Amino acid sequence: MASLCTYALRKRRIADFARRATQGSGSQRDAAFALGRVIFGAVKRRGRDPFFLSPLLATLGASPCTILERGGCCSGICRLFITSLDTIGIGAAQITVFRRTAPAAAHCLAQVSADSANILIDVDYGVWLHRPDGEPIDLIGLRSGLRPVIEPFVLDRQASYADSSRTRSAGYPDREYYRFDYELTRTANWDETRMRRALHPLLQRLTAGHIDRLLLPPILEWPEILLAAVLCSAALCLLVVRALTS
Numbered sequence: 001m002a003s004l005c006t007y008a009l010r011k012r013r014i015a016d017f018a019r020r021a022t023q024g025s026g027s028q029r030d031a032a033f034a035l036g037r038v039i040f041g042a043v044k045r046r047g048r049d050p051f052f053l054s055p056l057l058a059t060l061g062a063s064p065c066t067i068l069e070r071g072g073c074c075s076g077i078c079r080l081f082i083t084s085l086d087t088i089g090i091g092a093a094q095i096t097v098f099r100r101t102a103p104a105a106a107h108c109l110a111q112v113s114a115d116s117a118n119i120l121i122d123v124d125y126g127v128w129l130h131r132p133d134g135e136p137i138d139l140i141g142l143r144s145g146l147r148p149v150i151e152p153f154v155l156d157r158q159a160s161y162a163d164s165s166r167t168r169s170a171g172y173p174d175r176e177y178y179r180f181d182y183e184l185t186r187t188a189n190w191d192e193t194r195m196r197r198a199l200h201p202l203l204q205r206l207t208a209g210h211i212d213r214l215l216l217p218p219i220l221e222w223p224e225i226l227l228a229a230v231l232c233s234a235a236l237c238l239l240v241v242r243a244l245t246s
């Protein structure tokens with residue numbers, strides 16, 4: 001119950017932040033990019049995501065409110081973006097891109113469903129990915145082998161460097177690390193933990209490969225909800241065990 005109450009209070013704060021950031025936007029697409037510019041310029045980076053309550057719960061990820069206050073890595077900043085969009089009625093989900101060399105999960109960004117189109121936005125680096133003709137590209141397009149054009153959506157004058165820890169302009173550094181193999185793009189970082197690495201092959205077989213294209217709902221980006229679900233499941237299992245042994 002306490003976790004759910006905390007979630008409700010923190011979601012209200014994220015909603016207030018999102019409404020302020022997108023005030024005056026004329027469309028969902030405009031709102032998504034407006035929110036991205038605010039997060040790029042105002043949220044600190046970089047380093048690991050802050051723990052949620054305890055290092056023992058690190059696998060749940062950071063709370064969006066904590067990311068807003070203290071910053072984090074690409075996954076946390078992407079989580080803040082997705083949950084903020086959700087509070088203003090715009091759907092989004094996280095996807096993970098992989099490096100060309102030494103294949104491993106390298107970075108994450110968001111697929112945003114705005115104005116009946118899927119748009120790939122990397123709010124951490126202030127860029128969005130699209131087709132050469134300027135039309136949006138999505139996860140399926142990346143996995144099919146379409147090569148995206150990477151374009152900044154944040155201008156230097158729009159990044160509030162004086163009010164944040166950012167000291168760079170938008171765009172990926174010209175280094176090998178950022179030359180991603182987009183055909184390997186998935187909806188989750190299955191390399192993150194030993195358990196995920198063990199589960200991935202099994203889930204691939206059970207879902208006929210769809211697990212790599214299954215977009216997670218924004219509510220699962222809240223560790224408060226995940227913790228509440230774990231505690232409820234544990235309590236239910238305990239009740240079942242007691243019923244069977246009594």
